[in-house]
Amino acid sequence: MKVVIENVEKRFVDKKKNEVTALKNINFSIEEQEFVVLVGPSGCGKSTLLNIVGGLLSPSLGEVYFEGKQEKEKEPTLGIVFQEIALLPWRTVYQNVIYGLEERGASKQECKEIGQHYIDMVGLTGFENSFPKQLSGGMKQRAGIARALAVEPDLLLMDEPFSALDAQTRTIMQEELLTIWNRTKLSTLYVTHNIQEAVYLADRVIVLSRHPGEIKEIIKIDLPRMGRDQDRYRQQFERYSDQIWNLIRHDAQEALKEA
Numbered sequence: 001m002k003v004v005i006e007n008v009e010k011r012f013v014d015k016k017k018n019e020v021t022a023l024k025n026i027n028f029s030i031e032e033q034e035f036v037v038l039v040g041p042s043g044c045g046k047s048t049l050l051n052i053v054g055g056l057l058s059p060s061l062g063e064v065y066f067e068g069k070q071e072k073e074k075e076p077t078l079g080i081v082f083q084e085i086a087l088l089p090w091r092t093v094y095q096n097v098i099y100g101l102e103e104r105g106a107s108k109q110e111c112k113e114i115g116q117h118y119i120d121m122v123g124l125t126g127f128e129n130s131f132p133k134q135l136s137g138g139m140k141q142r143a144g145i146a147r148a149l150a151v152e153p154d155l156l157l158m159d160e161p162f163s164a165l166d167a168q169t170r171t172i173m174q175e176e177l178l179t180i181w182n183r184t185k186l187s188t189l190y191v192t193h194n195i196q197e198a199v200y201l202a203d204r205v206i207v208l209s210r211h212p213g214e215i216k217e218i219i220k221i222d223l224p225r226m227g228r229d230q231d232r233y234r235q236q237f238e239r240y241s242d243q244i245w246n247l248i249r250h251d252a253q254e255a256l257k258e259a
């Protein structure tokens with residue numbers, strides 16, 4: 001299934017009743033099994049765009065549609081991982097992971113098999129009966145990822161899922177996400193303001209500008225999917241990082257002044 005984002009524009013009215021164009025002229029697609037990363041400074045419209053693709057917000061103009069879904073009448077299934085860890089505190093890890101499955105009317109047996117499969121995949125085996133408050137930040141995000149995967153989505157959406165984690169946990173989670181992605185090969189839209197993370201994960205990086213959020217450039221990362229952090233790719237990795245940084249440097253400085 002291919003996701004097409006066509007001429008999307010989004011306007012908001014801010015607190016002073018001024019109209020703000022958060023996104024403008026947004027055109028791109030996410031191919032089957034493609035990992036697309038949206039990168040840009042704070043306030044450039046990344047979350048707004050992800051929410052529009054996920055159907056949680058409607059665009060002021062333009063549309064998002066899905067091509068090549070086999071069962072045409074059925075809406076595509078989406079798995080979403082937010083920056084704020086959105087686990088239900090009164091449910092255990094297992095109960096959180098199977099939440100979407102239950103909603104869809106899966107049987108107890110199905111929930112058990114699929115739930116356990118993804119709990120194992122994210123490395124939470126043994127923590128099925130723990131409650132969110134008993135988990136570290138990294139483990140909560142693992143549970144959030146397992147929950148998104150458990151519905152076996154057509155499209156995985158992730159909005160800065162690791163930005164609340166410390167640097168070491170973040171690096172580990174990035175590696176694990178790649179390993180998981182390699183097994184599931186889900187079409188993915190991933191949002192980050194972290195350039196290193198974008199180059200490490202993406203097939204293509206979409207660089208957004210701010211005020212209004214427009215696509216500055218789409219950069220294909222021509223490196224093997226796995227092991228991009230190896231020494232032999234260091235130069236190319238840094239070249240991509242520099243290229244992206246040069247595109248967003250000015251906007252990032254402006255964003256700091258507003259913060």
Ligand SMILES: Nc1ncnc2c1ncn2[C@@H]1O[C@H](COP(=O)(O)OP(=O)(O)O)[C@@H](O)[C@H]1O
Pocket residue numbers: 012013014020022040041042043044045046047048049
């Ligand atoms: N519900 C809203 N009402 C008004 N303005 C909004 C709303 N949501 C986002 N914005 C504005 O749209 C712009 C983009 O926000 P956002 O998508 O959250 O950026 P990012 O995720 O890149 O940091 C910002 O200027 C923000 O203030």
Ligand SMILES: [Mg+2]
Pocket residue numbers: 046047048
């Ligand atoms: Mg955001």
